[in-house]
Amino acid sequence: xxxxxxxxxxxxxxxxxxxxxxxxxxxxxxxxxxxxxxxxxxxxxxxxxxxxxxxxxxxxxxxxxxxxxxxxxxxxxxxxxxxxxxxxxxxxxxx
Numbered sequence: 001x002x003x004x005x006x007x008x009x010x011x012x013x014x015x016x017x018x019x020x021x022x023x024x025x026x027x028x029x030x031x032x033x034x035x036x037x038x039x040x041x042x043x044x045x046x047x048x049x050x051x052x053x054x055x056x057x058x059x060x061x062x063x064x065x066x067x068x069x070x071x072x073x074x075x076x077x078x079x080x081x082x083x084x085x086x087x088x089x090x091x092x093x094x095x
Contacts, residue, residue: 016074016075016076017071017072017073017075018071018072018075018078018081019069019070019071019072020069020070020072020081020084020085020088021063021067021068021069022050022067022068022069022070022088023066023067023068024042024043024046024066024067024068025066027039027042027043027065027066028066030042043062043066046068047060047062047068049091050068050070050088050091052091053084053087053088053091054070055072055084057072057073057074057075058070058071058072058073059071070088072084
C-alpha cells in the first residue's frame with residue numbers, strides 16, 4: 001500500500017508550525033475487495049504506526065476517510081520535519 005505525503009510550513013508569531021498531510025492510497029480498493037472491517041483494521045494499523053513516530057510536540061488526527069494530518073509545533077528545523085515524513089512513508093509501506 002503506497003502513501004502520499006504533502007507538507008506545509010508556516011511561521012507563527014511564537015514558533016514554527018509544520019503540517020504533514022498523509023493519505024493512505026488504495027484504501028478504497030481494500031475496502032471494496034476485503035470489506036470495511038479489513039479497511040478499518042488497515043487504518044488503525046497505520047494510525048498506530050504513525051503514533052509511534054510522533055514527536056512529543058505533535059498531534060495526529062484523522063481528517064477524513066483515509067487522510068491524516070499531523071500538526072507539529074515548536075519546529076526548530078525543516079530538516080527534522082522532512083526526515084520525519086521519510087520515516088513515516090517508509091513505515092507505511094508493507095513489509
